[in-house]
Amino acid sequence: MPNFIPLINVRSVYNFQESLIKINDYISFAKKEKFEYLFYCENKTMFGVAEFFKKALEQNIKPIIGLSIELENKKIITLIPKNKIGYEHICLISSQLNDETKLNEEQIFNLLKNNIDSNTFLLTNVNDKDLFFNNAEIINTNENKIFFNTIRYIFDNEKEHYRGLFALKNGLTINEAVESYKINEAYPGADEVLEVFSETEKIGNYISNKVSLDIFGENKKHMAKFVAPDNMPSFSYLKQKCLAGLNHYFKNIKNQAIPTEYIERLNTELDVIEKTGFADYFLIVHDYVSYARKNDIIVGPGRGSAAGSLVSFLLRITTVDPIEYNLLFERFLNPERVTMPDIDIDFQDNRRDEVIEYLFEKYGKYNVATIVTYQTIAFKSAFRDACRIYQIDMELVNLITKSLSDDYLSFNEIIKTQKLIREYSEKEEFKSIFKLVEKLIGCPRQTGTHAAGIIISDVDLRTILPIRQGLNGIYQTQFDMNYLEEIGLIKMDLLGLRNLTTIKEILDLIKINHKKDLSLSKIDLNDGKTFEILRQGNTTGIFQLESQGMTNLIIDMKVNSINDIAAASSLYRPGPQEMIPEYINSKNNRKVKLVDRSLAKILLPTYGVIVYQEQVMQILQYVGNFSLGKADIVRRAMGKKQIDYMMEVKDEFIFNAIKNNYSQKKAAAIWNWIEQFAKYGFNKSHAIAYSYIGYWLAWFKAHYPAEFYTALLNGVMGNPSKTSKYIKEVKQFGIEVIKPSVKPISNKIEKTLIKSTYTSSENRIYMPLTLIKGIGRDFISTLNNVVDEHEDLFDDLNNFFFYMKNKGLNESNYTFLAKAGSFDCFGYNKSTMVANKDFIFSAMIAFNENISLEKQTKIENLFEEQLNEELESNYEKEVFGFYISANPLTKLKNENAYFKPTDINKLVENMNNVNIIGQVSGIRVIKDKNQNSMAFITVFDDTESIDLTVFASNFENLQYDLVANRNYVLKIKTQKYKNKITGILENIVKPI
Structure with a gap:
């Protein structure tokens, strides 16, 4: 006989701040106790159902899911679907319970009467059987003595932690929580198990034997269908639109005959789309992008790998010619590794909602939904909450958390790496606090909305998964994005991009002020004035190029093309940054070193350096005779370090390379070289497309600076x-x-x-x-x-x-x-x-x-x-809040140039003994762990502001000399805190 029994009403952390049970912990517990089946039933929601179901199956535990409805006076109704039909019923019921209208008890009973039948178990401690019918299999738990408590933590030693959670939920202190609530909602003790085990095991086994459900097993895609004119088949209509787009492109824009290369590429892409059944997907995206363009909503040039598709370009989903920039379709849709397409679209952020509203109206309110996200509790938030419950002085809490460099490390990593936090965790009065913090970290606190994802289904979403009322009357999935594809739903990403709103505002201002109706597609991409502004480092307000490091790179690279901008944004990332000196040297000195001369066509455009993932694929194709589809699979494997697969493919690559007249030594050298850079390579399709946005902004800055800065200033009000x-x-x-x-x-x-x-x-x-x-x-x-x-x-x-x-x-x-x-x-x-x-x-x-x-x-x-x-x-x-006419601090800097002050906006980390001249705008004095006074001060000059720490050893001597709203020459040393430059005050050089 096991020590515990699999009980019905186990609440998880997805009933926010009402349970300590995380799904991983629950399943690990069941695995240890050798449960063959396990119940999972949230109260009214089904947020964690998909996660529970999948993770239980992975551990060979039969998942039995359900929906509990807690009513007044501790009345509970729990619905457990026996099969897919029953599952659809509880999805509908949960959706109704989470709609905008709050249902009373009578309405809930009517909802159940209308939506449950013999495909569902109904377990309840409500005695009035006349409330239910339609042949639902009813188990009244009072009669059968089944243990029906709501379970909110697993082990007895978690009782105090649950008290803390209860206090947090209800705004109480830990002492108030102990007084106001008797904690008894846990797994039963041994005596209670013996009392109810026989009946519980019998009913649990009975339910388990009758349940046959796999929510992921249908393997059916629920993509909405695009209705083409005259009911033309989707693929036929797609092909017709692409051919029309191809003819228009070369007749009206290029003014030349259609090259064979474009016809062959289009046929290849259409063949893959037809075989994979994604014609409707492309047409739906084309439709809502067209809606945006027709309604004067700015759409981005492309995003992600979709810019590598000629079909996307010809449908005007993207506006970058993939053949012109040597972009690969297989990086987007791989016929040898069929996955759902993923076309991400950027819209100007202040009108994105109009496009979503269009989809909502076109496809129906129960067929369109946003995607739920869960905002989880990180260390700092958990620590502050726990300290508040235990009535710790918040000034001390601020001091302790100030040292935290990364809030999203695991609990153990934070204790191990953060010295001050570790010291407090060892103090007796803080031990209960840190135990509660460990429990709270990672728990979802509330729901959010995925920044971009939209689901469009061919059937009522409530028959596939539970939904809930979202923003602006548009529904939202209760499952997060990680489980949608497995139940046949395709996520479409409609993103809002502030830079596109800025571009739209600039265009509108130009139209008003200069009577010119400019089109982005007509802007000269080789404008000398634009590139001159970039080469001068005048990058303020330019998308992706504004940071100091990126600006320096743009200057050093002497950019003169869209390709240069794309390369700069691809190289300026952790990892490939180490290749920047070689790239710049080769570009500016025209001395390119190649791993092998045969790869010149692939590598010369990036001066011998692998910058893009597409280059890895092309080398694998050219040297190893891999198809581009297989090359993409190998590239992914290299990036993920899938050693076994790579060793197998390496032999095939070298064998084929030798057949292509490479020596074994040379073939191995090429493999090792591309393997080294595969993990660093960036998606060229994305880099090129996004470079257009930066270039457009730079062009406006060069030619219409007043309109450019007007829009820019409106964005930073x-x-x-x-x-x-x-x-x-x-x-x-x-x-x-x-x-x-x-x-x-x-x-x-x-x-x-x-x-x-x-x-x-x-x-x-x-x-x-x-x-x-x-x-x-x-x-x-x-x-x-x-x-x-x-x-x-x-x-x-x-x-x-x-x-x-x-x-x-x-x-x-x-x-x-x-x-x-x-x-x-x-x-x-x-x-x-x-x-x-x-x-x-x-x-x-x-x-x-x-x-x-x-x-x-x-x-x-x-x-x-x-x-x-x-x-x-x-x-x-x-x-x-800022100076316009004349900044007195500029004058002070000039008058005190002897001290060689550094502008605050030019400070970088790890600078020692550097002078700044600025005004102290704020001083906050606190007590450190030794109860000595220290301070945090904010100083600004005519360029930026900086936060400085004054440690107790220094503050004792300086406290009477530091006055708010006074100007100083200060000696500081700098550091980086949360990606922001901060500093430590070493000395007051001179008050001025």
């Missing part, structure tokens, strides 16, 4: 650091930046002219009022309404303040508007408008709205104040 950087750069292009004004941009009184975003006109960029502290869209809307009603609003300040009385203008936002210069249009400077606030508001109060403006007492004879540069700068910093 709320980010003072980037805004300040972009505004500083704008001036280098000779573009004037106009501060926010309450007056419309032109003299045409139009409501739309006072905007809440940046606008540009005649080589000027106009800042919006929303940048000013305390000014929101509601105020702008009110102001626009007043503008619309009163044409004479800006004749003088009397008109403005008379009409704005009781219209949202108050003393607080008046001050911010005045300091921002938004009243400069009335002929007075900022200081004058600030100084006369009380006088103006007194006059506003005196305004009588019942008599005409001409008869009011005038606001005149203002006391005029002088405005100096320093005051102007202070005003800007106060109301915008």
Whole structure:
């Protein structure tokens, strides 16, 4: 007799913060106890069902899944499907329970009556049998004495941990949790087992014997069907569209006859698509991409391996000619290793939802769904939660977690590698906390939505898997993406890309300002001015090229083509970075070393260095006579280090190479060389496609800088650091930046002219009022309404303040508007408008709205104040959070050049004894583990800000010299923390 029994109502961590039982732990426990079958039933949801089912099967344990419904007064109904029909029923019931409408008990009973039958077991502790019918096999657990407790942890020693979880769920301390809840929901002890084992085993075996279900076993694809015109077969329509696209491309764009190479490539691709049955997939993607283009939604040029498909190009799913760039179809769809196609599409991020809505309307609400994700608890979050439950001072918690360099290491790795955390884990008062933390790490806290994935099914999704209400009325799968393909569902990725939104905004501005309707496809890809900007390192705002390291590489490479941009983005990654010096040297000096001369055609475009996965495939094909399909399989095996397979294929490669007149030594050398680089190679299809986006942005920057920076600035509203950087750069292009004004941009009184975003006109960029502290869209809307009603609003300040009385203008936002210069249009400077606030508001109060403006007492004879540069700068910093006209820190750097200060934005890790000049914007003092005072300070200069740590040994001497809002020359050393450059303050060189 086993020590434990497989009980029915085992809750897992997928009932968030209601259980400590992780599926891996549950199955390991069952394996150890030699269970032949195992039950799994969440409350109302089925989030973990697919994971449980698959992992139980892998351990040769029969998975018995179900759905529990916990009602009031501890009443529980558990449904267990006997077969596929029963499974479909509980999927539908769970979907209904997780719809937008919350069902009461009577509605739940009606739902069960209408959806359960003899294909389902119904286990319950509800005594009223009259509630159920339709021949469902009912087992009342009270009568049969089956143990029906809800199980939330497995072992007795986890009781205290569950108390902690209960406290976390209910916002209690650990002591309050102990008082308020009796913990008894665990596997029964030995005595209880003996009491109920006989009946439980009998019923458990009975259920197990009657259940015959494999949720993954159908092996049927549920891809939606594309309805072609006149009900033409999908493949015939696909072929027709491709041929039309091919003819259009060469007749209207290339102006030449169709090369044989294109016809052969198209026939090859169509043959694979026909055999694999993916015609509908291509047509559906083509359809929603076409919808986006027709509705003026910017679509990316391509993403991932799909850019290697000529069919995708001819359907305008992608806009990169794969033959022109030597991209391979087999990297996308491999006829020798058939997997589901994966065409990822980028859309401008502010209109992606429109495309999803189109799919929802076209295919039906129960046929389209987003994909659930689970946000799991990482160490820092778990530690903070546990400390809060045990009432640990949060300042100490912040100190302990500050040292954490990587939050997503495993618990044991963190304890092993993080010295301070390890020290606290060994303290007696923290032992319970760390035990709870270990239990919490990896548990899902809540659901999220996959950033891109969409499912489109040919049948009601509720017959395949449970769904739930998602955002905007669109349903969401309850299974995550890892299990969808196995039940026949294809994930389509529709991604939102901010850079495409920026491009759309630039195009719209060019159309307004220059009366030009530009097309991205017509932009010259060999524009000298564009590449000159890149070679100068002027990469701010350029997709993928903006980081300092990438900028340096672009300069060193002397980029002059799309291919160069693609190579740079492919090389600037961990691993291939080590090849950058060789690549640059070979490119710039025109001295290329080849592993073998016969590979010149493949390797010369990248100067003898393997940069792309496609090159690995081509070498395997050329030297070893492998088909490109097999070459892709070998490439994957090399990347994953599948040693046994590689050894087998290596012999075949060398044998074939010898037949191709290579010596055995040379063949082995080539194999070893490509094996070394296969794991580093990047997907060329993706690199080329994404290089277009970077190039387009660079082209706009070169030719339409005002529109480029306007769109760029709109993308960073709320980010003072980037805004300040972009505004500083704008001036280098000779573009004037106009501060926010309450007056419309032109003299045409139009409501739309006072905007809440940046606008540009005649080589000027106009800042919006929303940048000013305390000014929101509601105020702008009110102001626009007043503008619309009163044409004479800006004749003088009397008109403005008379009409704005009781219209949202108050003393607080008046001050911010005045300091921002938004009243400069009335002929007075900022200081004058600030100084006369009380006088103006007194006059506003005196305004009588019942008599005409001409008869009011005038606001005149203002006391005029002088405005100096320093005051102007202070005003800007106060109301915008950054400087516009003149940054006093720039002046301070120039005056203190003797100290050789480094700009904060040019700091890199591991710099010692480096001086910076900046202002301390914040100081936070805490106690370290020895209860000594230390501090974290933030310092900014005219380029960026940096967080500095002042350790206790140093803070004791410096604490009275460090003052917020004061400027200093500081000596620091730098480090990297969470991919951000931070520092340690070594000394105050000089207050200034």
